[in-house]
Amino acid sequence: MALTPGPDHTLVALPAGRLRGAVEGGVAVFRAVPYAAPPVGDLRWRPSQPHPGWTGTRDATADGPSAPQPYVEGGDPVLGGHGSPPFDEDCLTLNIWTPAADEARRPVLVWIHGGGFVSGSGSLPNYSGETFARDGDLVMVSVNYRIGPLGYLYTGPEEGNSEGAGNPWLSDQLAALLWIAAHIASFGGDPENITVAGQSGGALSTASLAGLPEAQGVIKRVILQSPPFGLDLPGPDAYADRTSAFLELAGVKTVAELRELPWPALMGATGGLFARTARWGHWPTPFLPVVDGITLTRHPVEALLHGAATGIDVMIGWTREEANFGFALDPGYAAADREQVTARIAETFGADAAPGVYAAYERARPGARPVHVLMDLITDELFRVPAVRLAEARAASGRPVWAYQFDLPTPAHGGRLGAAHCLELPFVFANFDQWAHAPFVTGLAPAVRDGLAQTMHRAWIAFARTGDPNHADMPAWDPYDREWRTTMRFDSAVTAVGDLAGDSRRLHGAGV
CATH class of the missing domain: 3.40.50.1820 (Alpha/Beta hydrolase fold, catalytic domain)
Incomplete structure (x- = not known):
């Protein structure tokens, strides 16, 4: 029947x-x-x-x-x-x-x-x-x-x-x-x-x-x-x-x-x-x-x-501390010393430049230990700088992108994860009830958490509907261009920032 x-x-x-x-x-x-x-x-x-x-x-x-x-x-x-x-x-x-x-x-x-x-x-x-x-x-x-x-x-x-x-x-x-x-x-x-x-x-x-x-x-x-x-x-x-x-x-x-x-x-x-x-x-x-x-x-x-x-329309983004996901809780990396991290930097920048690059990362994060320098380097190499390179190239060709950085840190694990890889996911989906098993959402303040989730969730909806992520309950979000390099910063306060990844961009030679 x-x-x-x-x-x-x-x-x-x-x-x-x-x-x-x-x-x-x-x-x-x-x-x-x-x-x-x-x-x-x-x-x-x-x-x-x-x-x-x-x-x-x-x-x-x-x-x-x-x-x-x-x-x-x-x-x-x-x-x-x-x-x-x-x-x-x-x-x-x-x-x-x-x-x-x-x-x-x-x-x-x-x-x-x-x-x-x-x-x-x-x-x-x-x-x-x-x-x-x-x-x-x-x-x-x-x-x-x-x-x-x-x-x-x-x-x-x-x-x-x-x-x-x-x-x-x-x-x-x-x-x-x-x-x-x-x-x-x-x-x-x-x-x-x-x-x-x-x-x-x-x-x-x-x-x-x-x-x-x-x-x-x-x-x-x-x-x-x-x-x-x-x-x-x-x-x-x-x-x-x-x-x-x-x-x-x-x-x-x-x-x-x-x-x-x-x-x-x-x-x-x-x-x-x-x-x-x-x-x-x-x-x-x-x-x-x-x-x-x-x-x-x-x-x-x-x-x-x-x-x-x-x-096609492009939105691209990264989290502020992507690499913390895989390295911040590892005791072996926590014990890394300056020489080990400098040697790792030399793989990318060469032995002569490595000490200066280490110092640049150290200045960007006051009080940084070697593991922090390493995680920031990996974040830049694997995620942030290549994304910025794409935004720079698209902007130069007249095909700009909408760029963002997720900045809200999680207090889980004593704050060691920061704004780690994957942390934006429950905010984008606005379904924290489905993430209760995930340790990295532990301790997020509900009011901040839910407010940011609604802002991001609605931006993703707007982009999927029209190709423009803007909506009434967030600051104006302009596409990334070579003049202002606008990047939306998703944190407890949502702010459009010019050249948010500028230090990393200049250090790695991504754009002028």
């Missing part, structure tokens, strides 16, 4: 089959909607393939499995965890939140989670799109895609992949984007008004997507939260050592043998690759996107400076 919409469920008919979603908090939600075929068996490490569809009405009221990833019971002292069971290779699904599955053609906001290329899920309650759908009259979509060894291991030319195409994660995200463009009208969305947003690795993904020829004309604007544009992405030859090390850690000699292993064995080898690739004073990245010349032809940041992607 045919189902009809009711107070606790809603229906959508698609070419692939019918979906039965739930109504939660006055918002229609469709979970675990497949956008591509399960990437299992011979499809492991291969580009996404179309989903065959289903018969009857598919239940879309419960989350599907997240992408396989390392998991530690009890989480971590910053986020409290960034992905939880169940995990499965059959994970290529979307979650969709909409005010109504009607013909209203609302703006669409697509969320790509981060997680250092090894963790995370679009199904995490943290990333629920309910607030955006309800508060912004938007259709919000979150994406699950392959991560870790299943998404980022470069396997090189092999049977069925003779060209040596890499980046399965990117093929997943492209498949999701094209699925959304083709079907979102059935969920009340406008396929001609799509904003893609992501944080950290998800922001790098967002830029990568924007540069793909197949995505041109599909993405209208992007929001880049803490993109690690300072990463040096390897080509196939440079990636070969990582692949060889992973094969050894997994106990096999060939990719064909690796394909036969169950995915938990791949997660076991991932821990070993962390150790093999770790470098003192650098953010750990055992897996990276590969500039293979096929799926990714250049560094993702270049996509926003050349070609069709230069015409």
Whole structure:
């Protein structure tokens, strides 16, 4: 018997089959909607393939499995965890939140989670799109895609992949984007008004997507939260050592043998690759996107400076103390001395310049210990300065961006985290009830917390709707230009500041 919409469920008919979603908090939600075929068996490490569809009405009221990833019971002292069971290779699904599955053609906001290329899920309650759908009259979509060894291991030319195409994660995200463009009208969305947003690795993904020829004309604007544009992405030859090390850690000699292993064995080898690739004073990245010349032809940041992607609207930002996320609570780094940090600086600036650079960072943070200098250096190298370089280049070409810095520190862990990587996320989503498990939100003053969250949440909504983040309850926010370099400072008091990152910009030679 045919189902009809009711107070606790809603229906959508698609070419692939019918979906039965739930109504939660006055918002229609469709979970675990497949956008591509399960990437299992011979499809492991291969580009996404179309989903065959289903018969009857598919239940879309419960989350599907997240992408396989390392998991530690009890989480971590910053986020409290960034992905939880169940995990499965059959994970290529979307979650969709909409005010109504009607013909209203609302703006669409697509969320790509981060997680250092090894963790995370679009199904995490943290990333629920309910607030955006309800508060912004938007259709919000979150994406699950392959991560870790299943998404980022470069396997090189092999049977069925003779060209040596890499980046399965990117093929997943492209498949999701094209699925959304083709079907979102059935969920009340406008396929001609799509904003893609992501944080950290998800922001790098967002830029990568924007540069793909197949995505041109599909993405209208992007929001880049803490993109690690300072990463040096390897080509196939440079990636070969990582692949060889992973094969050894997994106990096999060939990719064909690796394909036969169950995915938990791949997660076991991932821990070993962390150790093999770790470098003192650098953010750990055992897996990276590969500039293979096929799926990714250049560094993702270049996509926003050349070609069709230069015409899209861009918002970009960073947190004041990004690197505190990974280094502030580590006793080994806390014990670092001036000589160690100066040697790390020399890797970037050269031995002769390193003492002067150390002194410059020391002046910028009175009372700084060596670990503070190190964290500020890493923040600049990986996040802040590359973002400013992009803003400078876009402004010079007449394609300015909206730039921001998140400054509100958390009192958690005695204040050692400061305004760390990821801390802006609960403010952007304005859903602190979904972040109660995360230690880094502990101690935030509710009045300050909630006021800043509403300011940021509404700015993200405004940008997704119109390409302009301004709204009535915040100071005027001008695009970044070469004269004023306006950057919105999100703190207990929200202020538009000229050249907020000026010290870092000048030190690293990012703009005149």
